[in-house]
Amino acid sequence: MSANITTPTTGGMQDESDRLIAGDIDAYLERHEHKSLLRFITCGSVDDGKSTLIGRLLYESKVLFEDQLDTVAAESKKFGTQGGNIDFALLVDGLSAEREQGITIDVAYRFFSTDRRKFIVADTPGHEQYTRNMVTGASSADAAVILCDARAGLLTQTRRHSYLVSLLGIRHVVLAVNKMDLMRWDESVFDAICEEYREFAQGLGIESITAIPMSALEGDNVTTPSTNMPWYRGTTLLGLLETLKVEDEAALEAPFRMPVQWVNRPNLDFRGYAGTISAGSVKPGDAIRVQPSGRTSTIARIVTMDGDKEEAIAGDAVTLTLADEIDASRGDVISTSEEPAGSADQFETTIVWMHEEPMLAGRPYLLKLGTQTVTATVTSIRHEVNVNTLEEAAARQLELNSIGVCNIKTDRVIPFEAYADNKGLGGFILIDRLTNATVGAGMLHFALRRADNIHMQAVDVAKPVRAAMKNQKPCVVWFTGLSGAGKSTIANIVEKKLAALGHHTYLLDGDNVRHGLNKDLGFTDADRVENIRRIGEVAGLMVDSGLIVLTAFISPFRSERALARSLVAEGEFIETYVETPLSVAEERDPKGLYKKARRGELKNFTGIDSPYEAPESPEILVDTGAMSAEQAAERVVAELRKAGMLEGPELD
Amino acid sequence: MSQSVEELNQLRRQAVELRLAGTTVKDTAARTGLSAPTITAATKAYRQGGWDAVPVGPRGRPKGSTNTTAPAPAIAASQPLPEIPELTIDPARRTHLERLEAESLHIMREVVAEADKPVMLYSVGKDSAVMLHLARKAFYPAPPPFPLLHVDTTWKFRAMYEFRDTIVEDYGLELIRHVNPDGIRQGVNPFTHGSALHTDIMKTEGLKQALNEHGFDIAFGGARRDEEKSRAKERVFSFRTAEHRWEPKAQRPELWNLYNARKRRGESIRVFPISNWTELDIWQYIHKENIPIVPLYYSAKRPIVHRDGTMIMVDDDRMPLNPGEVPEMRSVRFRTLGCYPLTGAVDSTATTLPEIIQEMLLARTSERQGRMIDHDAAASMEKKKQEGYF
Known part of the structure; x- marks a missing residue:
């Protein structure tokens, strides 16, 4: 390898694995098979060292094979900004146009694993014009790492990223205060940033925040504890990511919901409802209700190719059979019978607009929520949110990357839940009816009760x-x-x-x-x-x-x-x-x-x-x-x- | 972190009482100042172990635990109770393979529910083997409700053809084999036309022909994001124009598990259900699920010759040998499978799956290096994809 690597340590994070791989592969496989999976997103601009951070995580977890390192070493000389040293950022920036411009313009997914856990990283760009990309990456993340440059402190973009992370309901937030090496590893700098951030985050209602001082370039507190910052006694970034709770306890304990994806009918004797459980758990014998029809039955079997299951939980992709011959089709929701999901046709939502053509109130779009697709119209834009200041302003339309609180009306009553309670029945996308492009994404807050309260006046002269x-x-x-x-x-x-x-x-x-x-x-x-x-x-x-x-x-x-x-x-x-x-x-x-x-x-x-x-x-x-x-x-x-x-x- | 343990436990007991009285988690959080996960955990502890299980012990590491650093000081966000990550392995109820499998099944069912005429591209390799296994699971007890499409260059290993025919027969599947007739007419082969032209005509053009001819609107492919940098940015549902072009700048945003499968007549979608799997995941899953794969992945004595620093297996008599050249019998295996004249073998003694995985983890040379088609420029795959290759 021609490049000079500044910190060639692996910090011991894989030493035991290495021993097992060489000595007892069966034990290694057994352990690796039982790892959990954490999906996280990194936010911050290129200048904050985001790509460098991910490149280092990949490098130190030995995901990078030597031929890839050779390519990067060669490219580092051509495009790199690190004077001949490995430019970790080049590992991460995928499309050639981006590589040459030195910016990241889309969501890239990266994979690495440690002894404890497998990770999927959504790497998203930081600039305001890429808000839609960040929202896309954040939608499926369990945790968010928000980078900020210790020299600059909290910037407008740090606030914007934090707002988006809270909007998408990510449960764990890590504030990575990077480039501490350029601030003489000064504890007071870190403390001041934490203090300021705490105040800001209070208003956003983010549940759990952890702050870590680090240097992605030098490797301090990324995978190995920093010797330069003895005043910090907390865990490293990787140590934290390895131990964050992956599964959402609240979602597992919530009432059972499964949108019907596909009706499995191979012959007259079998009718199964295939779908992914969006909340709660289910067992044979449970009483259920099919929405919107409201018909009730009980679960007969949870069918899989590996044999029937005793129980299935949120996130599982299963096929359910019911005790009674009741009709359900794609788009319906199977819920626990005593506590079914809500049904309505008018909602307050927050919409993130993702298309160059602006969103217009009154124009019909297709709305996909769970497995149902209906026609929806934005009846009013209550206000637009300035993603930088969080101020609210009146708006007639939403432009690309704008976020607005909007009322929408669907052409029929649909089963739903508030996004805060169930992402699977509260998150939706909007599709343009002519171009079929995905033009927006939204989160349901609550139903506007008007649908229940205003009944059409029944008239005798029709x-x-x-x-x-x-x-x-x-x-x-x-x-x-x-x-x-x-x-x-x-x-x-x-x-x-x-x-x-x-x-x-x-x-x-x-x-x-x-x-x-x-x-x-x-x-x-x-x-x-x-x-x-x-x-x-x-x-x-x-x-x-x-x-x-x-x-x-x-x-x-x-x-x-x-x-x-x-x-x-x-x-x-x-x-x-x-x-x-x-x-x-x-x-x-x-x-x-x-x-x-x-x-x-x-x-x-x-x-x-x-x-x-x-x-x-x-x-x-x-x-x-x-x-x-x-x-x-x-x-x-x-x-x-x-x-x-x-x-x-x-x-x- | 201003609370004592006793104050905290008082709040935990209060939270459980509120929950038992029917108060929502949100309201309980507002009244006790505890976070939602804490309330849920305390309630769960009560349900499982009664009131004795509700209080937490003193904070800090248990004595005797080693090799861990202290938890990071957490910042209280909304209320003065920080969530301290405990440095123990999270007892997640689903493993990474189970989560990946569930995601793949969901994707496949979305396609079948929304496509007019879906098809699965089947290349006979290990990724195809996993994809097919997932399809059988997704639609069980029904068979996969779509045919397999093998775009055949006529230059695959003989063992691949045998394996393909056995699988199709054993599982009772429908297989469509397509060979580009223009390529056959022009006698295109990897020796005289080179790898780039051969791949373009037999694979890229052949694939487009087959999709057009049968009118397939959605095609499953076994590509993974960890294979190559341009794939890392491709969507799971990858939209193609009527000319089969991929427009990297006009990709549809993909949020949550909501996939937009709508398209106009003539346009099509390539769907990659194992996008988020890595090479190790694939092997591990094959091992765990006992999925049959082509024997070429295992080491055996095979006749090979050396070409441009790569070991090529002499699989049939179409392989031109240099004057005086005699194939050498050598213990080799293949990390990826394609056209035999374009696929490099590696020296190996691995005859079991754990040994293959062991070798892979120790080898540290990335998977696609064995494939000669990627050797051009760094951005070559991106260019091929734009032209419709996969």
């Missing part, structure tokens, strides 16, 4: 009665298309034709909506979403009253049209795409808006500096390049007749 009186089937004919495509013109003619046929209609367009109901809204993306949401709600009420509703709005985003569609019953939403090439619409320019937009006087104008997402499969398509407005209107009426909208429903 929609079919009103529809029959009007001799029509109520629906929304939703015209969409570019400005100047002819939506209002065609809708207007359609309404005249329907009125002539004796039908009851109402036309919603910019003139009667923007000046009243929506006069508080502008033209930002967030406002456009809210504009369409309100129109959708009003149209839904009008459909309920029995009317054929015509709407004429650009409504450029697919997701908002999908939202409007979801507000009425199946078959009542007739998306009508008025197709016109941009060049034709711009040439018509009836209100002179395109010219203004081209001059830059009008921002966010659809087709110019804001996108129009054409419908993928509209119910009706009219091409105004190929037909007149009159012909287009005739076509729409013909389609409505064909769909049976112009005759009354049959009543029982």
Whole structure:
């Protein structure tokens, strides 16, 4: 090996293993097989020595094989910052682009083990623009090591990392005060940082914090006790990580919960529910309840390929069979019958936004929680949290890496638990419905009880009665298309034709909506979403009253049209795409808006500096390049007749 | 650390009383100033041993314990009662292998629940053996509800083909074997075309063909994060474009055990259920679970020749020998398995699993070094992955 290693000690942490490996491999295997597993995250920026710390842990636990060390020794000369010595950081930074820039931009997972325990380290970047990466790494960690530079003390980022760690509910926090070598190993420096941190952490409610003074570069208190800091009589970082409690006692003692992942039905005689237990424990004979259906039964067997089990606990992946033939499917939750999980469809949550495209209130997203995927809409952003100061501020939308307390509504009632009680039934991800990207992650705090308290007023005169009186089937004919495509013109003619046929209609367009109901809204993306949401709600009420509703709005985003569609019953939403090439619409320019937009006087104008997402499969398509407005209107009426909208429903 | 032991025990007794009276852990914490784990531990102690079990003894190391340092001074965060980590081995109820196994089973079930047409890439090696074993556990008593796909370069060891066919037969599995017909037509082989081109055409292109041809939308792979640096950053659910490209910058965040398996038509996902296993975990698990593996992993006398500092086994008569060259019979085994002309053997006497593990732990040369395809640049694997290799 060509590089000069500054501290080539292994500190005795593996000496006994070495003896066993060479002398009694069976004894070694026996011991290694019974090790526990600790997952931890390291937070701090490159400047705090995070990669150096992990590199040293890997090096000293002999995970690094000689050929890898040779590669690193060669790369240390090329990119290293340690003047020919091994740059441990190079072991850890994975992707080539990162290596050359000298920064870590993603979550990297590292593995090492000692005589006592196996470790999985999530190494995450420290800068604010990588908040989402840190949250990702923190979500599955049992412990967090927060590095801070002894020279600098607590920085904004130390506070940010601590906040995120508390937000994700990590139980053990280690404050690693690094670079003590550069502060003359001074005890008072360490004490002052601890004092300041204690005060700060109090407000975050972190359960257990341990502070360790160290030098990752020199190796002091990483795996071997420091001779430079005799005043510190505590354990080393590794010593602490080896002894922290891995399993969450509270989770093991909590009421039993298992989201059903997959129904195992190899033949008619076997019906098993496969899943991972998210809390508590279960034994054959236990009384259970399937949620949301509420049906009850008892556990018959806990089936595994190694034979039936007597008991299974949180974290186990099992297959359960029930004593009774009751139906449960993926997304349902099997709970202990006396203390089932909560059920609701409106929640207060904290959401971490993870995508470049901002989160908009009112826009529907897919929400995955446990094994269920539902549609969810953020009904309001209560406030955004400044991750550096922890101050709360009002927000209309959440940008990438922002964190906000939001109310959400799901399209159906789901079983859940507060994240603080059960991460498996309280943590969720949000998925964009068009791109399928994972755009956010969230933690449920509690259900907003409105779902239980506000019951829909049961009415005697229902929609079919009103529809029959009007001799029509109520629906929304939703015209969409570019400005100047002819939506209002065609809708207007359609309404005249329907009125002539004796039908009851109402036309919603910019003139009667923007000046009243929506006069508080502008033209930002967030406002456009809210504009369409309100129109959708009003149209839904009008459909309920029995009317054929015509709407004429650009409504450029697919997701908002999908939202409007979801507000009425199946078959009542007739998306009508008025197709016109941009060049034709711009040439018509009836209100002179395109010219203004081209001059830059009008921002966010659809087709110019804001996108129009054409419908993928509209119910009706009219091409105004190929037909007149009159012909287009005739076509729409013909389609409505064909769909049976112009005759009354049959009543029982 | 201002409390005496007696004060603390008073609080512990009070906490147990509150819990027995139905007070929540949170409220008990607020009223006693104890942390949630302490309250839980005290309550548990009461349930198991009555009131006598609730108090804790004086703090500090028991006399006679050696080789441990004192616990770190903890900072009280919310309340003046620090949690002092006790320097004893945590009696965790599940071992690391049990936790890894549970995670893998969860991942496999997610795939089967959400995929339209899943498949398992089966390379016949030890990682595939573990992956297949986990699949049998995940869906037991049903058989794995997907076929195995072997992208065959036609240059694997004969022992691998025999082993593959036996396993498929014994477990009653469906196996799809795919060979790139273009490669066969062009007579691609590792000797005249070199390892890089051979791997690209027979493996990377072959894999893409097979996935397209059968319309598989999610494919299990046996890659592990500890194998190589670029893999350390890859997600468990690794999204591929319709062209099978991996975009390292556009990876989906993966939180908790929630995996996003949604995709558009033509796009696909590679799923790595043993991402968090290390080489030692794999061996240990094979040992513990008695999983069958290809005999080439065990030492035996085999005919080898030396090529560029690597020992290559002469597995059939397609191997061109230099004039006058005679294969040498030598006790060797293989640490990884692939195409025989590209896979280096190591000198070994290990004929049992514990001996293999012993050898591995003593050898200290990382696993992939035996594979010639990784020898290019440090970032070569990252580049291959972007192009669709695995």
